[in-house]
Amino acid sequence: MSNNNPQPVDAALVPRFAGIPTFMRLPVFEDPAQVRIGLVGVPWDGGTTNRAGARHGPREVRNMSSLMRKVHHVSRIAPYDLTRVGDLGDAPVNPIDLLDSLKQIEGFFSKLHQAGVIPLSVGGDHLVTLPIFRALARHRPIGMVHFDAHSDTNDRYFGDNPYTHGTPFRRAIEEGLLDPRRTVQIGIRGSIYSADDEAFAEECGIRVIHMEEFCDLGVEGTLAEVRRVVGQDPTYISFDVDVLDPAFAPGTGTPEIGGMTTLQAQQMVRGLRGLNLVGADVVEVSPPFDLGGATALVGATMMFELLCILADALAERS
Numbered sequence: 001m002s003n004n005n006p007q008p009v010d011a012a013l014v015p016r017f018a019g020i021p022t023f024m025r026l027p028v029f030e031d032p033a034q035v036r037i038g039l040v041g042v043p044w045d046g047g048t049t050n051r052a053g054a055r056h057g058p059r060e061v062r063n064m065s066s067l068m069r070k071v072h073h074v075s076r077i078a079p080y081d082l083t084r085v086g087d088l089g090d091a092p093v094n095p096i097d098l099l100d101s102l103k104q105i106e107g108f109f110s111k112l113h114q115a116g117v118i119p120l121s122v123g124g125d126h127l128v129t130l131p132i133f134r135a136l137a138r139h140r141p142i143g144m145v146h147f148d149a150h151s152d153t154n155d156r157y158f159g160d161n162p163y164t165h166g167t168p169f170r171r172a173i174e175e176g177l178l179d180p181r182r183t184v185q186i187g188i189r190g191s192i193y194s195a196d197d198e199a200f201a202e203e204c205g206i207r208v209i210h211m212e213e214f215c216d217l218g219v220e221g222t223l224a225e226v227r228r229v230v231g232q233d234p235t236y237i238s239f240d241v242d243v244l245d246p247a248f249a250p251g252t253g254t255p256e257i258g259g260m261t262t263l264q265a266q267q268m269v270r271g272l273r274g275l276n277l278v279g280a281d282v283v284e285v286s287p288p289f290d291l292g293g294a295t296a297l298v299g300a301t302m303m304f305e306l307l308c309i310l311a312d313a314l315a316e317r318s
């Protein structure tokens, strides 16, 4: 199919290891109005409580995304035929000021939102999702399909600090950005701080699918439950690479064994086709802990999986 949409650099003309590494080898746009789906880096890990490094995620994911091709091999979705996709660069951040970073990230995504762009972002640690929600959901709470080993609904750290990568979804619910009854968390596992760690999530009505229940339900059963919870109202997908077993994604700050395989994660995202999607992100890729770029490849590939269903959702709406 030929059209005027931006296309990745042709790997038959310029080899994948050559050229400037943008997301998916797409052109870079300064003006968000030039695209419908904007690929954005958020190189910031100021919310990380232990092993930092996710600030380096966008650059390595851009590099490994040079391996992605143009058509999904199962769904046959061809995102660059369906819509205009481009690399919108990185959100501005301040590595020594958390509150300033949250403000700058929100401002960047607000401009995208006003231009009608659907954001597909790469973090950064999981706190980056909070300012993205502040930009996307200020007027109406959204639902969320959340892949993660951790609920990220803790309250305070190191005294009275409300903002870390363990708190974004508690803050988002308190701020009326995220509808907890339309939120499903998948893959939760690992040791916890105390037995009532998940009390907040349970009390506000989040559907928590622990890794053990995911294995019992299987991919199809879990997808049916996701559809029941989020329905057809606006929904965001947040994919923390630590949902995967560290055998597949070792380059992350808070690894937990007993996680998903990459194929299970791919099948889950493919199964979300048809939801009313308003954005997505891949977070917590931490290159300093990575082995041979394995986790950056996971990030780039999950980004392509998400891009396909976002482009499909956009095509269905128009």
Ligand SMILES: [Mn+2]
Pocket (backbone or CB within 6 Å): 126, 148, 150, 152, 165, 240, 284
């Ligand atoms: Mn997380």
